[in-house]
Amino acid sequence: MTTYVALLRGINVGGQKKVPMAALRELLTGLGHGAVRTHLQSGNAVFTSPEKDPRLLARDLEQALAGRFGFEVSCIVLSAAELRAAAGRNPFPPSSFEPSKLVVTFLSAPPDAGRLSTIDASAYLPDEFRIGEREIFVHCPQGLGTSKLMPVLAKATADVVATARNWNTVLKLMAMTE
Structure with a gap:
């Protein structure tokens, strides 16, 4: 099983x-x-x-x-x-973020790196993102509700199933699998 x-x-x-x-x-x-x-x-x-x-x-x-x-x-x-492997790819050091302000967007397929590379990341600071294998890590230090980056990333991944979970939820789900 x-x-x-x-x-x-x-x-x-x-x-x-x-x-x-x-x-x-x-x-x-x-x-x-x-x-x-x-x-x-x-x-x-x-x-x-x-x-x-x-x-x-x-x-x-x-x-x-x-x-x-x-x-x-x-x-x-x-x-x-x-899930553990995806969490292990988190590029943000745990001491650098509040768990509720880091989101992992899980994707049904690898992201289109070309499409994501067209995003001017500096235009969305202090929010920032990093691409994983089948996930995108997004840090929104001022909160998700005010993030202008999240909708841009949603458009860039519209060709695959994408669903986001905050870091607290990722950690809880990992604990539930043990």
Whole structure:
């Protein structure tokens, strides 16, 4: 059995795409997954599965969510090892940021480095970003709500599924996979 983390994009935000976490746990259990747990109301689940392909798990979960709730929800599924590896690529030293002001945007595929290279990073200071393998690390020292960089990055990654989690959530999800 492999432990996975499912990251659902854009649910329970402003009353849109409501997916209760109890229903998400039921759905994952109904798909045959074990040890299902959720974190927060923003679509974070940890579960075990004998399946070896996280992309297949994401596709199956997306289809099940559409069937159950009647709307599309994009998902990214990472193995616990993939989540730990992504966190290990964090280029910002832990003492240099408040965990709530560092966001990891997880991507369904590697980002288009050419498209991201066209962003004039100096125009968005003090916010800054670094590109990982299938993630983008974004530090917003004045908070995410005022960041002008986040919408620019969202446009630059519009060709892939992207969903962001703050560093506190990443750490909690890693702890839940142990």
